[in-house]
Amino acid sequence: MSFFTRRRIRNASLLVLALAGIVWWVRAREQTLDSSALGTGYLLLAAVFFLASYNVRKKLPFLPLGGSTAWLQWHIYVGIGTVGVFALHARTAWPSGWLEALLAVTFYLTVGSGLVGLYLTRTIPPQLARVSDEITYERIPAFRRQVRRQAEEVVLESVAASGATTLADFYTARLYGFFAGARGWRYLVRPTSALRRALMREMQDVRRYLSEQEQIGCERLFTLVRRKDDLDFHDARQKVLKLWLFGHIGLTYALVLLAVLHGLLAHAFHGGVA
Amino acid sequence: MSELEIAVPRPRRWNEPFGEMAEADVDALLRIEPFRSIDANAFPPSLPLRGILLGDTRIGRYQAGDLIVREGDYGHSAFLVLAGTVRVVLERLDAKLLGREEPPRRSWRQAIAQLWSNAKLPEVRASAGANDPANDRVGTRDESGTARVFLQDVPRLLEKTGSVQLGVGEIFGELAALTRTPRTATVIADGRATLLEIRWQGLRDIMRRSPAIREHVEQLYRENSLRVHLRETPLLYDLPDNIIEQVALATEFESYGNFDWYSDFGPNHARDATEQIAAEPLIAEEGDRPTGLLLIRSGFARMSQRHGHGHRTLAYLGKGQVFGFSELIESHATGEGVPWRHSLRAVGYVDVLRIPTEVVRELIIPNCGLWIADCGLRMQDTQQSAIRNPKSEISASDARLLDFLADHRFLNGTQTMLINLDRCTRCDDCVRACAATHDNNPRFIRQGPKHDNLMVANACMHCVDPVCMIGCPTGAIARDANTGTVRINDRTCIGCSTCANSCPYEAIRMVEIREPGGAFLVDEATQQPILKATKCDFCAAQLTGPACQNACPHDALVRVDMANLTGLSQWLGRKAG
C-alpha cells in the first residue's frame, strides 16, 4: 500500500469518526429537546473560517505555521466534513429565505469547486509530465512567438532556396492560423491532439508535391507543429488549474461574507427556543 | 578550405595563465629551492618546468594581518614562502572573526515583523556590505587588482590562540589543494610577506617528475591524515594500531579524472550515457586480476558491469567506500584468483587509496579473522546507508535513474531539490515562498533536467564537492561547519562572480542590489551596478526550515541527500501512490 493510500485511509477514518461524534451530539441535544442549530452553525462558521485561512497561511511562508501539505489535507477533509455538518444544520437541501438559499448555493458551489479542484490537481500533473519539456506558464506567450517566428523563417528560407511556393501556400492556408496564437475555449475545456494529428497528416500528404529544399523545411515544420501543440497543451491545462483556484478562492470569500451575515441575522432574530 | 571553417590556434593549457609571471620572475625562482634542485630534464618538452612556473604560478604580496587561507575554505593552490613569514593559527578561529557569521535564526517576533518590515522591491540591502562599518572584524582592500581580506588586531588574536611561524622555503596548503578537502587551518601574513601560489595542476605535474617533492607531500599526508582516513573505513576501524601503521606505509595514492571536472561539464556539454561512461577514466576493469583493495578518498566512482555492448551502472561509491573486497576474500578462501567482477570509473575527479593485494591478504584478512563475514556485512551496511546501491535499494530497472543522477553529477548534492512532476500542479507556491523569505527574489528556478516524472530543479544542492567555493577572494561563500549548508555572506561578497562562474549547476545568480529607497546601487568609481551573488541558503535564518518544501501543498517537492539512498528510494516509492 502506498504512502498516499495509507494517508487517505487514515484521514477518511478520522473524518468518519468526527462526523459520527457530531451526529451523536446533535441527537443527544434533540433528545433533550434542545436545539442544535446554534452549535452546528458555529461549528460550520469555524470550519469555513479555517478553510479560508489556508489562503492566508500561503501568504505567510516565513511563519512556522506547519507545512502546506498538512494544511491541504486538513482543508480537504474538513471541507468534505462541512457537507455533513451543513446537512445537520440546514436539515434541508434547499432552505427557504433568499439569504439562506444564496448561502446554500454558494456553499454547494464552493464545495463542488473544491472537489473539482481535487480531481484536477490529481489528474492534470501526470498529463503535463508526459509532454516533452517542462514549460513555465508565464513564458508560454514568448515561446509561442518564438515558434511562430521560426516557422515563418523556415517557410521564407525554403521559398528563397527552392523558388517554389507549394510549402508557403500550404503554410498560409493551414498553418498560419495554428501558429498565430492560443487555441479557443473548447480546447481549454477539452484539449485533444486531433488538430495536431490532422495537420501532420496534411503535411504528410503535401510532402510529395514539395521540392527537395521544401521537404527539408517541411521536416522542420513537423517539429515546430509538435512544439506549438505542446505549448498549447501546457497553456490550456495550466490555465485550467489557475482559473479553478481563482474561482474557488472567490467563492470562499463570498461564502465567508454570507455565513457571517447569516450568523449575525440568526443571532438578531434568535427567539430563545425552550 | 571551406568557408564554414575558420582556422584558429588550438586552445592550450596556459592560454589563461594563473597570474602574471614575467620571465625574470621565473629565472629568480629557478635559482632558489626547491626549484633549483628539480631536474628540468625530467619534464617533457610539451610540459617544461619553466612553462609550469610561468603558467601555473603567481606571486602574491601580503601585508601584516592579511588572510592567506582560511580554515574551511576550499582551495585549489598551495603556497611557498618566498620572503617574510606567515603564521598558521593552530586553534579554530571564531567564525565571526573570519567574516563567516552564522545568520541568527529569527525569533517568532522577528518572523512576524517580516510582515511589515520586508521591502516591497526585490534585492533591497541596507548597505553594499564588504567595507560596511558594521562589519568591523574583517576588512578588505585591493592589492593590485586582487581583493585581500585582512584581520583587525592580529597580535591580540594570536595572544589567545597558539600559532606556528613558517619562513622562507616552507610550503603550506598542498594537501587541501591536492585532495580537495577544506583547509584545516587559517594562515595569516606575519608582516610583509611574499608568497608563490601554485595551482594544483602545476603542483601535480611537478610532483610527478620530482620524486623529492612527491615524497615530501605524500609524507605530509601519511603523517597527518592517512591513519585517520583508514580508521574511518568500516572495514579497518578495529584493526590494531600496529597493523594500521603497516597498512598506511604500504598504501599507494592515486587520482583519476579531471580535478576541474566542472569546467567541461554543464548544460552545454551533454553526452549520451554510453559516451559518458566511455569518457570516464577507468580505475579498475571487470575481468582483470585485482591489484589491491581500492578505497575512495574523495569524489565519486561509478561501479558498472558489462551488459550487451555497453555498461550498466550498479552503484556509486563515495568517500570511505571500498571496491574489490569480496573478490579478495573469495580468492583468499578458495586459493584461486578471482577477477574483478565490476568496473570502476571516475565520475569527475576521484582520489583513490590502493592497498596492495598482498597487504590485504597478509594484514587485513587475517586480522579480520573470524569476523570476515562481519566485515562483509559492515561493508554492505555502509553501501546501503551511505550510497546508491541499486541492487539493494533501487530495482535494476532504475539503473537509468542512477545513470541520470551520475551523468548530471547530481550525486554531488546533499540537499538536491527533486520535484515529482506527477504531483506538481505548477502552482509556484514554492517559488513564491522562496521569494517571500529572500528579498522578494526566488533563489531557485522551478526548471531543470527531467528523468521520467522526476525533475531536478535548478537550486543549490549544497554539494559534497562545492566547487563554487574555489577561488572566492573574500571567503564570502563557505560551508557552515555545523549544518553543511553552503552559504554566501552577503556582507563580504564583493560581487566578482567567481562562484557563479564556477558552479557547474548554474545555481548562483548575480543580482543588482538597491538601497531601501529603491534606487540601484552603483560603484562610485565605475558607475557599474553593485552585484551580489545569491543562491539557496537552505533558509538558514528562517524558523520554518526550507520554505519551498514547506510551501508545497501536494507533496511534490523534496530536498534529498543523494548519499541517503534509503531516503531517496522511500520518496521514489511514495510517488507511485
Ligand code: SF4
Ligand atoms: S552553488 Fe553550485 S557547486 Fe556550490 S554547492 Fe550549490 S550547487 Fe554545488
Ligand code: SF4
Ligand atoms: S531552501 Fe529556502 S532558499 Fe533554498 S530554495 Fe527553498 S525556500 Fe529558497
Ligand code: SF4
Ligand atoms: S509548490 Fe509544489 S505543486 Fe506547486 S509548483 Fe512548487 S513543487 Fe509544484
